[in-house]
Amino acid sequence: MILEGIMKATLIVKIVVFILISSSIISWALIIYNLINFKKIEDKDAEFIDFFMSAEAKDILRSYSKYDSFLPSPIAKMTQEVAAAISSKKEIFKERISRIIEQEAKNVINEISKFQFIYATVASSAPFIGLFGTVWGIMHSFHQIGKLGKVGLEVVAPGISEALFTTAMGLLAAIPAVIAYNFFQNKIKKISARIEFFSNELENLLINSLESSKNPDQQKTVSDRK
Numbered sequence: 457m458i459l460e461g462i463m464k465a466t467l468i469v470k471i472v473v474f475i476l477i478s479s480s481i482i483s484w485a486l487i488i489y490n491l492i493n494f495k496k497i498e499d500k501d502a503e504f505i506d507f508f509m510s511a512e513a514k515d516i517l518r519s520y521s522k523y524d525s526f527l528p529s530p531i532a533k534m535t536q537e538v539a540a541a542i543s544s545k546k547e548i549f550k551e552r553i554s555r556i557i558e559q560e561a562k563n564v565i566n567e568i569s570k571f572q573f574i575y576a577t578v579a580s581s582a583p584f585i586g587l588f589g590t591v592w593g594i595m596h597s598f599h600q601i602g603k604l605g606k607v608g609l610e611v612v613a614p615g616i617s618e619a620l621f622t623t624a625m626g627l628l629a630a631i632p633a634v635i636a637y638n639f640f641q642n643k644i645k646k647i648s649a650r651i652e653f654f655s656n657e658l659e660n661l662l663i664n665s666l667e668s669s670k671n672p673d674q675q676k677t678v679s680d681r682k
Contacts, residue, residue, distance in 0.1 A: 466596055468589075469589050469592060469596075472586070472588060472592070472622050473621070473625060475585055476582060476622070476626055476628075476629045477629075479578045479581075479582055479633075480578075480582075480625075480629040482574065483574065483575065484632065486574060486575070486636075487632065489571075490571060493528060494568075497528055497529060497530060500526050500527065500528060500532065501529045501530070501531055501532075503526060504526040504531055505531070508531075508535070508657075508658075523535065523536040523539075524536075530564035530567065530568055530651055531564075531650065531654045533567075534560045534561055534563070534564045534655070534658075535658060538553075538556050538557055538560050538658065538662075541556045553662050557655050557662075558655070561651050561652070561655045565644070565647075565648050571640075572637060572640065575634075575637035576637055578633035579633035579637055580630075582625075582627075582629035582633065583627060584626070585626055586622045586625055586626015586627065586629075587622075587623065588622075589619065589625075589626070590619040590620070590622050591619075592618075592619075593616065593617070593618035593619030593620075593622065594616070596618065597619075
């Protein structure tokens, strides 16, 4: 019955329904993808943190090419890019290490947040697109009344049906998108906090390693005194 009503609807209403159905499909596809991806991120983050805590700075810099096994962990990706950037420099300073880590941290946060705008767009626009279909359906009903010069259920019902259907479709597209946006935004905040904490740990490790490599004699003297 619903499908029959859509087939008999005006072209504008068909376009509205197509946009809303497409938006809903895209939104649900991204929800499923993100649920799987964020689960992998949490698992791989835990694996990489275990590796990081047991490694030395020189091992982290030398073995960065092997970090692909920890992807899609954002902290593994960040560490890989930081290690690659540092390894390509002949001279490295504390300030440069800080800048590199800060930039790569922003990059990985942007990467895990890249689909949020789609949820926000669907959530904010779908109800208004549905409302447009509603207004158009009601206008079509009044047009039919004026054209036929009579008021009856057979005249009014098709337009009202179109109007209510597009309203429902707008809500069906928007509600899951709103829930998904808030759910994944909370996930992103937690991951961002973990990245920020890990960035500080990585920065301290690399800076301490840099200072140790620049002052080997001083380190040796301190060791001899002990």
